[in-house]
Amino acid sequence: MFVRTRISCDSPIEILYYSSRKPGNYPICYYYGESEGLVDSSQSLKERFKQIYPLCEGCQGNKKEFYTKGEIKTNGRASKRHKT
Numbered sequence: 898m899f900v901r902t903r904i905s906c907d908s909p910i911e912i913l914y915y916s917s918r919k920p921g922n923y924p925i926c927y928y929y930g931e932s933e934g935l936v937d938s939s940q941s942l943k944e945r946f947k948q949i950y951p952l953c954e955g956c957q958g959n960k961k962e963f964y965t966k967g968e969i970k971t972n973g974r975a976s977k978r979h980k981t
């Protein structure tokens with residue numbers, strides 16, 4: 898059987914479109930997906946986290962912070978250990 902549906906023709910494009918908007922391919926704001934007006938993460942953040950998602954000025958103005966992933970463990974510094 899050969900069935901032609903417009904939906905099946907359109908959906909791969911849509912999937913591609915959304916997957917290309919993932920952070921990493923090109924910088925977009927983590928919260929709004931905005932690609933303009935992005936702010937640079939601070940050097941201290943870059944040293945502490947392996948991955949820092951972009952943040953735009955608008956979100957920074959709304960008290961949003963950089964979404965970070967993969968905290969780099971440093972010996973002694975900045976990490977307080979509590980004994981249980």
Ligand SMILES: [Zn+2]
Nearest residue numbers: 926929953956
């Ligand atoms: Zn934003």
